[in-house]
Amino acid sequence: MQDNDPQSTRDLVIAAAIRLFGHQGYEATTVRQIALAAGGQNVALVSYYFGSKEGLRRACAQEIVARIHRIFPTAPDEMPAAGQAAAERQLETLLSLFLDFMTQVPEAEDLAAFVLRELTESGEVFDILYDGVIADRHRQLCRLWGQATGTDPESETTRLTAFSMLGQVLYFRIGRPVVVRRLGWSGIAPAETEQIKKILTTNLSAILAAYREDPE
Amino acid sequence: MQDNDPQSTRDLVIAAAIRLFGHQGYEATTVRQIALAAGGQNVALVSYYFGSKEGLRRACAQEIVARIHRIFPTAPDEMPAAGQAAAERQLETLLSLFLDFMTQVPEAEDLAAFVLRELTESGEVFDILYDGVIADRHRQLCRLWGQATGTDPESETTRLTAFSMLGQVLYFRIGRPVVVRRLGWSGIAPAETEQIKKILTTNLSAILAAYREDPE
DNA sequence: GTCTATAAACAGATAGAC
DNA sequence: GTCTATCTGTTTATAGAC
16 A cells, blocks of 8 residues: 555554544544544554544544644744734634634534544643743743733733633634524535634623723 | 433433543444443343443433523523613623533533534434424524614524524533633632633623614 | 465453343 | 342453464
8 A cells, every 4th residue: 555645554544533533533443433534444553553532533633633733833933012003913814824723624523523522632742832832832822812902911800701711712613503593504615614704803892892991 | 220310221321422422533433332331231232221322422411401401491592681781780690601511510511522423414403403403592692783783683684693692602612622722720619710701791892882883 | 466365362342231 | 228149241362274
């Protein structure tokens, strides 16, 4: 099965594993299913490449970290201290990109499902994901928030408010089946994402305004 | 093992199953683990009481529906048309109760984890949970939101905004490990819940105000 | 690198004693 | 209702041919 594809067998296996682990859970997924979903590969390859099923799990987490870094490069720590209005526009852009990714990019479903599962299990993989993607992005969000409101970017209030904004976006990924059913939609097409985006940007500017005029 | 406990063996098994299914996932949990966690019951009892492991899963979902109804009774459909200010106060109370439940009540962790898992798997149990608890509560939330803003309680905007509020609360349950680590907390004690509550009520009134002055 | 064959453990379900 | 014993299938992991 040595072919000229840019996707090596190893990559195929990881992609299939992320999809299946995310959708069905780690324990519920067998290495046979993964090998089959990776294009009919052999079962023994998993042990050969990753040592064990658990090793494959770690490799999935590292691949997710790398992929998110590719999609959302972290901004440099020293940012040009923009004005409040500019920072608010950057927050809007960030929110918009994040929502688009979460609701429109097909692979985001697999990634989000995988992360979500590992998040509730709090194992070794949780640390890889937290250190690799979550911590940096949240700090970056807080920095922007601080600039947009003129408050301390690392105060408890700012950090919690940043999570409350993330929660709003993430719900439309995690709770997608609920939202779709309650709205009577057949799915979340770009038009529906724009509908959601209008709600979330309204919320964003309303909440920003509240913290600007009442900085606690 | 016939004793005088108010908790029958059946109930013990369901409670243990909700906890384990929620924490580890359905497939990852064996009936042997459940029997052990239910006080060292016998494995064969699961088949005896619920027919199969899948039957136990359904029974868990039905128990969750019943329990949530007990904790949060649904308001009658015809509510006294309260004023905007009164409706806003009711929304605040609802938000506060919901957050308390999600972050403070120990059994909420098991329930939320179970629901979350079933939500991403979209099986038969999802329907039981959606019809049994989610649809009614969301409609009730929209009704209050409509009263507080003077807008149509069943408009797409209102329904989506209600989800965005729910997402904020739920994130502090689902993303709890992330929040705790990022804030440097050792957990979410009542004092931390109050901290979060301050953020969420600020957000609530800011968003309500935005929709009142700009009803779209 | 990729395959087959197989080992060793464990799953859910059931039969039947008590 | 609760138990032991067991059947049947499937799991991960490995040994070894190619």
